[in-house]
Amino acid sequence: MQQLLTTVLTGLTLGMVYAAFALALVLIWRATRIVNFAQAPMAMITTYLALVLIDAGYSYWLGFAVALLSGLVLGAVVERFVVRHVEGKSEVNAVILTLGLFIVLHALAALIFGSRFRSFPAPFGLRGFQVGDTTIALTGFGVFTIVAVAVVLVGLVLLFRGTDLGLRMRASAVNQEVSRLLGVKVGRMLTLGWALAALVGSLSGLLIAGGGLVHPSYMDGVVVYGFVAAVLGGLDSPVGAVVGGVLLGLSLSLVSGYVGSELVPLAALVILMAVLLLKPGGLFAHVRERRV
Amino acid sequence: MLSVESLSAGYGPVRALDEVSFEAADGEITAVLGANGAGKTTLLRTISGLVRATAGRVFLAGKDITGRSTEDLPGLGLAHVPEGRGVLAELTVEENLRLGALGGGRRATAEELSRVYGHFPVLEERRDGLAHVLSGGERQMLVIGRALLSRPKVLLLDEPSLGLAPKIVTRIFELLRTLVSSDGLTVVLVEQNARSALSIADRGVVLNLGRVVVRDDADALAGDDALRHAYLGF
């Protein structure tokens, strides 16, 4: 019973982080029809920037803020100057481009920050809460993780549903040409979309790193899990990304707890194939209207 | 209000538009007619900047807008309702409308929205629903209302009657006529359905293979049997 509770709580916390990463992928997919596989090393680099500051003595929160801000900038720069050239063209080229970026960012990180494993702090502590005389598997950091992702989600919902800017961004994602005819500066909306997605990605990078070890490949598994979560929920659905992330986190936690942590990536692969073969549109597939 | 001078556009050796010139005057409906492939849609898309002009100029209220970015044009007073209507199906009806106003440079006021709903009551019923549940006629009304909210000087309409029942076409065309008379709107109306178009238009331009064949008053065109048979299909 205790183990089940632990597994569920761990899965929930981890699931929220996967949800954040999945959301980043979904945002970019909706806007530019590209899966940004390079999101993982992008998040890794912004986390390293935070680590540099923290190791130099600055507060965790400053590092946190810098990571998020640099994520914004990195996302904008990558879209505007690199990805812009392949938007709307061959899918194959876009995938290869993000993979090339993946390799470049990995190598840069190893070059600049080194390949050794470094620990990353976790605010609010890593001790489980005491309930009566048992310690449950929910830590202060775990609560922070859940709250941070929830805050970002709410913020994004408010932005997209409640503001004119959000409306313009959604329009750009639905139909670029019509949006341009309506006076929407689509290029800027796409850049902003990538910037926000990268911000969310950076958040997940920080949350994965907290209490653990950082090294250039530490986010590589997350890109797979984020992708599987996004597909599980439906690549077009932000709500789906969140639900998919939590579901995936729970499932993988169960596999890790009851089978073995080495087979977690395999379990993710199996889940992915199951979704793609049974319900390819994901749980929240809505029939995509033909643009009339 | 809208002046097109020797506008040419093409893809490599193919000249989709060949030195097209015409004027659309204030408070008038100018119909652009011709067979399929005559270049009517290309003409509108070139005016809007979606297709690059290889030669010629376009003037809007005296200002040269040739080569300007598409997204700048609604702010300058040009609204283009594209072929296929361009409904943003995943957004709500009201969100579509609000976007129209934003393109014109400011948020839609409650009065402006009321006015559009006044023209199209069925839209008001569905204002919070997703646009993709609308029928063809309702979509056409939506995109016209959306275009009007940007307070345009010139409205470009690409085949609004496509796929619509004649009764609805009549309603929409009557509405266009009313708007032109009451608001002084300038309308450029591209239509395959030449008969209906000429019935509400003031002037007509006939295109064939990217070139202007004739420019004249709508009545004169409607009355010219030979021309009608040759280029307009009736």
Next chain:
Amino acid sequence: MTRRQLLLALGALVVVILVLENTGPFRNGQFAAMAYYAIAAGGLTVLTGLNGQLSLGHGALMAVGAYTAALMLQERDAALPLVLILLIATGVTLVVGALVGVAAARLHGPYLAGATLALAVAVPGIPLYFSETLGGEQGLRVRVPEIPTWLADAVYFVTGQDLTPTRYLAYLGWLGVIIVFVLLANLSRSRIGRIWQAVRDDEVAAELAGINLGRARVLAFVVSAGCAGLAGGLLALSARIAAPSGFTLTLSLLLLSAVVLGGLGSLVGALVGAALLTFLPQVVTGVGEDLGLTDVQAAQLAPLIYGLVTVLVVLLAPAGLAGGLRKLTQWRRST
């Protein structure tokens, strides 16, 4: 096989003999590596270039071949001849490739990329879990069998030199390259190759023409998997070990970028890509150290350059280097 191909193959064989016999063990080892990269890249370029299926998981398929071979090479005196072992490794990977291919056949673009990415990340975990039989983190040691005496004698007879183990592996690898490339070239030119291209270019038209999309795709996947399996077996022999750390995600990505740089769909390009993968790191690392980087840092320069060039190729010359060169020669001929 056409007469031209036969001549090319024989010519290639002569070149291989000349090069290998006149270089020392270190270079021989490098050429052995280039051989298995070339085989893997050849299969991948056919899959991605001709059939349009993007696979990020071919490193994982190489792992399958490597571990299969390693399992049969645990004893000093292997029960089976080496060639047979390699064929079995290829065969097992073919089967795995069929399974993956069937699942992948219905996927496109990013979905396929993501699924094969998941494969690349998942497979290294399997030997970690089954660490008893598959060696865990340390991996499985591979015992390279003795060179058959008849072969050593034959080589001495032809070249006057002894056959070292490294050179033996290099010959094995390059023989593999020649055979595989002739096979791939023939496949590409055949009806099957045209079917693959038709499926890549326009699915609807291909289906209307009576082509079974799924079967064509799976076949392409199987062929490329077989190549990866053979390459993996050769890798296990050359490295004398099969371990999870040898089959990281980076390997899959580097393979793909090598294929892109050489030009998707071009076998010559696959050779070019393999050469880059083998020889560039040393050159670049040397330059890096001269510039004052530590050796660990300098080692990152090679992947950095691959990544950058891949990005540049996509942005500037989507047809890859070989394609870009082809266009250049065409343009020059026309002016």
